[in-house]
Amino acid sequence: MDLTYSDQEIQFRHEARQWLTQNAPKLPMPPGDTREGFDVHRAWEKVLYEAGWAVVSWPARYGGRDASLWEWLIFEEEYYSAGLPQRVAQNGIFLLAPTVFEFGTQEQKDRILPRMASTQDMWCQGWSEPNAGSDLAGISSRATRDEAAGGWILDGQKTWTTRGAFCTHLFGLFRTDPQADRHRGMTYFLVDLSSPGITVRPVNKFDGDVGFAEVFFDGVFVDDSNILGEVDRGWEVAMATTGSERGLSLRSPGRFMAAVDRLIDLYKARQGELAQDSLAQNSRYRRQVAECWMKAQAYKLATDATVSKIVAGQKPGPESSLNKIFWSEMDIEIHETALGILGGMGHLESEWMKGFEFSLAGPIYAGTNEIQRNIVAERLLGLPRR
Amino acid sequence: MNFSFTRDQLDLRDTLGEVLSKEFTPERLREIFEGLHPIDQKAWGVLGEVGMFSLLAPQDLGGLGMGLVEVCLAAEELGRCAFVGPVVEHTCAVVGHLSLLWSLGLAGGDLLEGPGQEDFNNLVSGTKVATVQLRPTDPVAWGEASDLVLLCYEGQGPRLARGLMWDDPNRPRPSLGQATPPVAQVPARSVDHSYQLSWVDQGQFNRGGIINLDLTFPIDQFDKKTKTLIELVRQITIERCTLVVAGQLIGLADKMISMAVDYAKDRTQFQVTIGSNQAVKHHLANSYLALDHARHPVYYAAFNLDRFVEDLVSHSMSDDDIAGRWDECLRDVSFAKVYASRAARLAGKTSLQCHGAIGYSWEHDLHMYMKRSWALANLWGTVDFHLDRVTGLVLR
Known part of the structure; x- marks a missing residue:
């Protein structure tokens, strides 16, 4: 056990901080879930890529800088500490990419990863369907074999596809063997959204932004080179992606640590007024801010423990479900505390309010927290399935 | 960065866990709970044999020269079986404390030679049992079952005394359970019947009860800077004990969750095992989540406290370094204690609910673990005390 950073890691932090300070874009940016905002974010993420900061832990040949996982966590801390926004490329670089590294062929890695890192291709996730949400294995969108053409024909509908209205590519699960057991007979496809037969219909989130899309597939042809993993084994590949989504890569601790730092600043700026209103209220928020600090710190330490295991060669398992419950509930608590501290002004539109609205989605996306609790109980505690 | 335990650390934990599961069974715990004996002398001896009490003693003094990370790993095992006796006090507050004073050149050569040597060796091996008192008015954990007590009051040098026995054999030994409790009518019995409390009769001590064993010293002989250092060592001792209690709470929480999981896999209602019900699953998942996120802060604080002590020595x-890093240690220890206390409390409640009525019965073992966790959750600083300390340091 050694919980100190090496000289090299400290140097890396210094370099990242310096570059971000010198190159940070004008803040705040418009929301990434709008047409105009998406383009602004994408342009900024291209700047990151060109300086080698987009995907630091990837090999250099795909656009990274061969940094360690520890350095990636450090970069994330610095990135969020600089007040920078969540990445619009996240579903590609944080969800699909780890899965491509694990299951992709060399040809797929060479073709997909550099274009993803450089923001040429923007990826969205096509999993949920109108009748398959928590029960992901209940999907009915299907792929039919076209042997002569060397590929598959996709038909069906995906929904709640985040930033689907603006992305260029989609990764998704389609049923390739309708006779098979429900967790088998699915295949993981990589789809160019400009292919003939695709219709994308934007859907507004409750904050009014176009965060979602419905994607309709009507005889869409996808060739064999765009299958990730084996045919009919898509469930296993998808589970690797959910591991990344719930566990390490989607929500790194730096994001929450930075939010808590801002919360502490907000409290300090407001504590005089809070105390003037009511001493009891002030001391309640003092403690509440400390509770948020402890949560972010606990999440950082849990992540450090996970990364230690990965670095030692172990695979992250169902423990990622613990993380997902924890960060999603923490995110709400941080924002609720901030809005409480803002008091009567809390309901006004602000970054905190925007963040609060987004945080409410956390216990739902990436598998609802109820599903995560089932996974924890069944796979970590060994309780029987129904 | 590496948050994994070494092979040696895991071996230490596993060895201890194995020994305890043989030597300190729920049946033994129950005997103590029912009042048959104050502590289990045989199990205490076995702990001594595997080196528990020598973890914090340097190798020059015949110890294992390890740190708090190892002690916390051991504490999880001790918590898991609700081990009875002043292990924390003995290991950290007495052996650890005297060792640290010695390492800083504040305890003379007396731990190696002279009249103190035999007593110190007996403490390191566990042949003698020792406990601690931090304030004259505090109850003493397992005082009656101990041979020696370290009186360790603020602003005074530590004084090691022969337990609560008296030097004059003609004077009748007072009934210690009732020996002038500081507050009138304070009951002398914990709801955890295995957690024995005693009070020190200060009057008796001051009339000659203290035997200076040459391990310890009158503080007045030192200059101001040294006095400050001696006080810092006392503070380190308190934080070490606090953190090790947090380690025990983690072990207790783990035990209570395991009991509930085993029961939920076995018990059938409505023709299904109750553990297949989502309501039961979610209770246990929440409790396990709280435990998982409470464990890392304990080891983070232990690691940083160990580094602080190393750099101090x-x-x-x-x-300035000392002041800044010490504040961080205090913050981290308090954070760990808050989370561990809450995790244990939630595990107890959840486990009871999952067991149903059987868990509420005297004959079922659950209450013994639950009551220990109630006692420990607010010892060495209440949850509120620690929460306030975190708050103060985070919002500085």
Whole structure:
């Protein structure tokens, strides 16, 4: 056990901080879930890529800088500490990419990863369907074999596809063997959204932004080179992606640590007024801010423990479900505390309010927290399935 | 960065866990709970044999020269079986404390030679049992079952005394359970019947009860700077004990969750095992989540406290370094104690609910673990005390 950073890691932090300070874009940016905002974010993420900061832990040949996982966590801390926004490329670089590294062929890695890192291709996730949400294995969108053409024909509908209205590519699960057991007979496809037969219909989130899309597939042809993993084994590949989504890569601790730092600043700026209103209220928020600090710190330490295991060669398992419950509930608590501290002004539109609205989605996306609790109980505690 | 335990650390934990599961069974715990004996002398001896009490003693003094990370790993095992006796006090507050004073050159050569040597060796091996008192008015954990007590009051040098026995054999030994409790009518019995409390009769001590064993010293002989250092060592001792209690709470929480999981896999209602019900699953998942996120803060604080102590002993910190890093240690220890206490409390409640009525019965073992966790959750600083300390340091 050694919980100190090496000289090299400290140097890396210094370099990242310096570059971000010198190159940070004008803040705040418009929301990434709008047409105009998406383009602004994408342009900024291209700047990151060109300086080698987009995907630091990837090999250099795909656009990274061969940094360690520890350095990636450090970069994330610095990135969020600089007040920078969540990445619009996240579903590609944080969800699909780890899965491509694990299951992709060399040809797929060479073709997909550099274009993803450089923001040429923007990826969205096509999993949920109108009748398959928590029960992901209940999907009915299907792929039919076209042997002569060397590929598959996709038909069906995906929904709640985040930033689907603006992305260029989609990764998704389609049923390739309708006779098979429900967790088998699915295949993981990589789809160019400009292919003939695709219709994308934007859907507004409750904050009014176009965060979602419905994607309709009507005889869409996808060739064999765009299958990730084996045919009919898509469930296993998808589970690797959910591991990344719930566990390490989607929500790194730096994001929450930075939010808590801002919360502490907000409290300090407001504590005089809070105390003037009511001493009891002030001391309640003092403690509440400390509770948020402890949560972010606990999440950082849990992540450090996970990364230690990965670095030692172990695979992250169902423990990622613990993380997902924890960060999603923490995110709400941080924002609720901030809005409480803002008091009567809390309901006004602000970054905190925007963040609060987004945080409410956390216990739902990436598998609802109820599903995560089932996974924890069944796979970590060994309780029987129904 | 590496948050994994070494093979040696895991071996230490596993060995201890194995020994305890043989030597300190729920049946033994129950005997103590029912009042048959105050502590289990045989199990205590076995702990001594595997080196528990020598973890914090340097190798020069015949110890294992390890740190708090190892002690916390051991504490999880001790918590898991609700081990009875002043292990924390003995290991950290007495052996650890005297060792640290010695390492800083504040305890003379007496731990190695002279009249103190035999007593110190007996403490390291566990042949003698020792406990601690931090304030004259505090109850003493397992005082009656101990041979020695370290009186360790603020602003005074530590004084090691022969337990609560008296030097004059003609004077009748007072009934210690009722020996002038500081507050009138304070009951002398914990709801955890295995957690024995005693009070020190200060009057008796001051009339000659203290036997200076040459391990310890009158503080007045030192200059101001040294006095400050002696007080810092006392503070370190308190934080070490607090953190090790947090380690025990983690073990207790783990035990209570395991009991509930085993029961939920076995018990059938409505023709299904109750553990297949989502309501039961979610209770246990929540409790397990709280436990998982409480465990890392304990080891993070232990690691940082160990580094602080190392750097203190090697004189590699400036006074400013000491102040800043000490505040971080206090913050981290309090954070760990808050989370561990809450995790244990939730595990107890959840486990009871999952067991149903059987868990509420005297004959079922659950209450013994639950009551220990109630006692420990607010010892060495209440949850509120620690929460306030975190708050103060985070919002500085």
